Amino acid sequence: MAQTRWWQRGIFYQVYPRSFQDSNADGIGDLDGIRARLDHLVTLGVDAVWISPIFPSPMADFGYDVADYCGIDPMFGDLDAFDRLVAEVHGRGLKIVLDFVPNHTSDQHPWFAESRAARDNPKRDWYIWRDPAPDGGPPNNWMSNFGGPAWSLDAATGQYYYHAFLKEQPDLNWRNPAVRAAMHDVLRFWMARGVDGFRVDVIWHLMKDAEFRDNPPNPEYAPGDGDIRRFLQTRSTDQPDVHDIIAELRAVIDEYEDRVLIGEIYLPIDRLVAYYGENLEGAHLPFNFQLIHASWTAPQLAALIAEYDAAVPEGGWPNWVLGNHDQPRIASRIGAARTRVAAMLLLTLRGTPTLYYGDEIGMENVPIPTQEAQDPWEKNEPGLGLGRDPERTPMQWDASPHAGFTNGRPWLPLAADFATRNVAVQMQQPTSLLNLYRDLIALRRAHPVLHAGTxxxxxxxxxxxxxxxxxxxxxxxxxxxxxxxxxxxxxxxxxxxxxxxxxxxxxxxxxxxxxxxxxxxxxxxxxxxxxx
The missing domain is CATH 2.60.40.1180 (Golgi alpha-mannosidase II)
Structure with a gap:
């Protein structure tokens, strides 16, 4: 246990940068805001801060549509602000992990502008282009995760391009060696600036069926599930050759000392653990979301914990997550009364835990009026409750106007209870949820058996x-x-x-x-x- 690495011993804390702390009164969180709140992370006791995308972007999907992989969106600051943040993170004994979004770019990325310029453009094959079906429609039945077909017609060149998410997020062609080389250089750019690792967005999407065959119908689909559930994504995701791509990413990560590669993967346990790699040359931590989707009864929790623990390959390292920016908050899923027990479970299971900002004070989903909805998924498939705005609302720091998050107008509404449910209040309450998290983390650090024991x-x-x-x-x-x-x-x-x-x-x-x-x-x- 004494030989475990920092990402095995440590605890990750996810910051959704738009919602953590605003430093310039525009109502949107930023890098200087994160820097100003590092004391909270130190006091809480976590070891690494993972920051959702901060790259230049038109913000069609709030940063997951990247227009430049080697810059900072002015909304969040600039590279100097990033360097200051890295220096202060490291100065406080913490690590910093960035979101890496390699599956797709923005349609405003210069690469895509070149790709769609002409069929014979050198970058045409950097993205996924296909001729129309015989009837002129999309090449196959693949659906977008945000509703509707995953293919959009480019009238100028007469072909469809593939986008697993918004039409403004065209998928890169990872079968092209030039794409892989360019993305490897992106990783090197950020690691050279001191980044300690990456959480790779939708890593199981990177490779698609080479023959572009239709996805089979989903026998469990029901109206109201959203378009993406109409078909099983057996051709458009989780292809066998994706593991070669991930092994290449891992090799780049391993060029630098003691970095970590984390993969976002929504798959059943037996397929999830394949992302460690056949010889552990894949992701260090394929994200395990079982607790997010669990039925919170003792027998079912016991069964999934045992199944996952047994499935992690020898030499692999487990991990656990209660919430993130895409899922309803844990307090809203299981009820406020159970949040204390959930915290204890997360921080006593074998492996690396990840906390989502605000869960340490029991933040709940915030109802967002239709006219104030920001999430493109909610706008594309309204009325189905698929929007992710409710779990992305501003961090509740204190009882001052706008919860201490901003001196401007917050980009999303605040919870009605922010004056009583906030960091400042809970710091003064010995029995608060926040202080329970602090006590659990301190106990975990004092007793290595809690992170590394069987x-x-x-x-x-x-x-x-x-x-x-x-x-x-x-x-x-x-x-x-x-x-x-x-x-x-x-x-x-x-x-x-x-x-x-x-x-x-x-x-x-x-x-x-x-x-x-x-x-x-x-x-x-x-x-x-x-x-x-």
């Missing part, structure tokens, strides 16, 4: 999940009550005595013998010793 399920009966974290030096039991009623007589392992190290509820530090009792929605961490 995982062993003890029981998952009814509403209680109990598991052990074990190493040669320590044995820790975690018991989580997911229900609103007390749970009695939860047995300790035979032949052991326990000392409560931390509870999600105040006032517990007792020795325990034989069995535990849990209050409603309580979780406890217990150090175990052999009796006698």
């Amino acid at each position: 995982y062993r399920k003890i029981t998952a009966l009814g509403d209680v999940l109990v598991f052990l974290r074990e190493s040669a030096a320590e044995c820790v039991l975690v018991a989580l009550n997911l229900a609103g009623n007390a749970q009695e007589d939860i047995p300790l392992p035979p032949g052991t005595l326990g000392q409560v190290l931390l509870s999600t509820e105040p006032g517990r530090a007792e020795r325990v013998e034989g069995h535990l009792s849990l209050r409603p929605y309580e979780g406890v961490i217990v150090a175990l010793d052999a009796r006698g």
